Amino acid sequence: xxxxxxxxxxxxxxxxxxxxxxxxxxxxxxxxxxxxxxxxxxxxxxxxxxxxxxxxxxxxxxxxxxxxxxxxxxxxxxxxxxxxxxxxxxxxxxxxxxxxxxxxxxxxxxxxxxxxxxxxxxxxxxxxxxxxxxxxxxxxxxxxxxxxxxxxxxxxxxxxxxxxxxxxxxxxxxxxxxxxxxxxxxxxxxxxxxxxxxxxxxxxxxxxxxxxxxxxxxxxxxxxxxxxxxxxxxxxxxxxxxxxxxxxxxxxxxxxxxxxxxxxxxxxxxxxxxxxxxxxxxxxxxxxxxxxxxxxxxxxxxxxxxxxxxxxxxxxxxxxxxxxxxxxxxxxxx
Numbered sequence: 153x154x155x156x157x158x159x160x161x162x163x164x165x166x167x168x169x170x171x172x173x174x175x176x177x178x179x180x181x182x183x184x185x186x187x188x189x190x191x192x193x194x195x196x197x198x199x200x201x202x203x204x205x206x207x208x209x210x211x212x213x214x215x216x217x218x219x220x221x222x223x224x225x226x227x228x229x230x231x232x233x234x235x236x237x238x239x240x241x242x243x244x245x246x247x248x249x250x251x252x253x254x255x256x257x258x259x260x261x262x263x264x265x266x267x268x269x270x271x272x273x274x275x276x277x278x279x280x281x282x283x284x285x286x287x288x289x290x291x292x293x294x295x296x297x298x299x300x301x302x303x304x305x306x307x308x309x310x311x312x313x314x315x316x317x318x319x320x321x322x323x324x325x326x327x328x329x330x331x332x333x334x335x336x337x338x339x340x341x342x343x344x345x346x347x348x349x350x351x352x353x354x355x356x357x358x359x360x361x362x363x364x365x366x367x368x369x370x371x372x373x374x375x376x377x378x379x380x381x382x383x384x385x386x387x388x389x390x391x392x393x394x395x396x397x398x399x400x401x402x403x404x405x406x407x408x409x410x411x412x413x414x415x416x417x418x419x420x421x422x423x424x425x426x427x428x429x430x431x432x433x434x435x436x437x438x439x440x441x442x443x444x445x446x447x448x449x450x451x452x453x454x455x456x457x458x459x460x461x462x463x464x465x466x467x468x469x470x471x472x473x474x475x476x477x478x479x480x481x482x483x484x485x486x
Contacts, residue, residue, distance in 0.1 A: 161202065164240045165190070168233040170198065184208050189245065198232055201241040211239055214365040216282070224279045226272060227350055227360045246360040251344040252385055263391060269347055269379055270395050272359045274402045277372045281337035287370040288335075289327035293320045296420045298427035299472070306434050306483055307473040315471060322464055323420070330409075330416040330460055335369040342375040343382045372403070373414040377421050381451040383429075383444050415458035422452040434486040442484050445475045 165171045173190035178199075184207035188200040203211055211234060221228035233242035251269070255262045300316040341363045348360030376399055380392040396414060400407050425448050433442040456465040473479055 157202075157204070160235075160238050161200070161240065164233075164235050164238065165200070165242075168242050170242065173198075175200070190242075197245040199229065199243040199245050201243060203239040203241070205237075205239045208239060209365065211236055211241055211365075214241065217364050217367050220282050221276075221361060221364065224276065225355075225357060226276065227348075227353060227357045228364065229360075229362075246348045246350065246362075249349045251347045251349060254349055255344065255385075262388075263394070265347075265349060266379070266387075266391060266395055267398060268349075268356065268359050269342070270376070270399050271402070272356045272361075273342070273372070273375055273379075274399065275356045276339075277336040277403065279337070281335070281369055284337065284367055284369045286335060287338065287340075287368040287374070289324050289331065292327050292370075292420045293324035295427075296320075296323055296423035299423045299430070302427045302430040302434070304471060304473060306430055306486060307479050311471075319464065319468065326416060326461075326463055327420065331371040331373070331413045333371065336372045338368055338370045338372075338374045339364040340366050340368065340375070340378065342378045343384065344379075345384055371413055371417060372405070373410060373417045374421070377414060377418045381418050381422065381455075383422070383425055383448045383451065386447070412458070412460040415455050415460045419452060419455040419461055422448050422455060426452065430483060433480075434483050439484040442480045445480060449475045 162171065165173065170190050170192060173192045175188045175190055178187040178189055184204065186202040188202070190198050190200055201211070201214070203209075203214075215231050215234060218228040218231055222230065227246065229246055230244035231241060232244060234240065251265050254265060297316050297320040300311045300319070304311055339361065346362040346364075348362065350358045350360050376396065380387050380395055396411065399405070400410055426445065429441040429445050429448065432438040433440075433445070453469070455461060456469060
């Protein structure tokens with residue numbers, strides 16, 4: 153962070169009444185945003201989001217979605233102050249009880265926490281969504297095909313002929329066939345490191361939501377995949393199936409159709425994540441993301457075993473390089 157930007161933060165905090173607060177950096181994520189926890193003399197806390205406008209979307213996307221989520225009874229951080237011009241937000245502090253931390257402390261809590269997370273999705277999907285970009289088959293296929301540029305090309309060199317184009321066209325057709333229906337609001341990064349437990353609240357409001365500014369409209373299975381095929385922690389296969397069944401039981405989804413869509417969306421999401429992690433680990437020098445690739449690969453390969461993926465499974469597995477230790481080292485050496 154430059155000295156000039158820190159001066160802007162100091163001015164923003166002073167104007168918001170938090171100029172004398174103690175500031176502590178929070179753990180960074182893969183985005184271009186920074187977060188700090190502020191503590192005033194009375195022991196009250198808030199969160200500062202620092203989202204430089206030249207590297208982030210307009211913060212109004214975050215504030216608009218946060219207010220929508222609160223309006224439908226979910227727990228997004230309350231917006232306490234904002235500077236749209238410079239990309240600063242002052243947010244309600246929802247605490248540190250991330251699902252991932254609570255499960256580490258008490259593994260028996262996992263099923264209860266995940267059931268509440270699924271109930272949160274059920275509640276969200278029953279609401280009329282706001283006007284957002286549709287994350288449809290064409291865009292999903294394009295994002296998945298980036299794996300050829302960042303993963304395949306990085307390890308095997310130039311991708312042969314029109315391989316990527318043929319995959320994109322075939323996968324788009326598959327997505328169109330398997331993910332039909334009325335789209336719902338998806339938060340896109342709905343997983344254990346972005347969910348907080350708020351036991352003093354009631355019902356689905358006990359699940360605190362973070363990192364939703366990239367929300368879009370898509371098939372309702374998308375965020376369920378994000379939750380249950382977590383690339384940052386191992387979710388037991390039995391729990392994954394239990395939660396899929398629970399979601400279906402709470403909605404009017406056709407079971408076979410939903411499970412097919414879930415499998416196809418899982419492959420899409422894991423291909424996209426593989427592409428992103430490959431880019432972060434090589435082109436941007438963030439080698440820590442290479443450690444997450446084997447788990448992502450595992451989700452991808454299991455997804456490709458589903459019968460709904462038969463049209464693309466064989467050709468895709470043939471061209472994707474296996475994430476061996478040698479390949480991961482090659483990736484991070486670039």
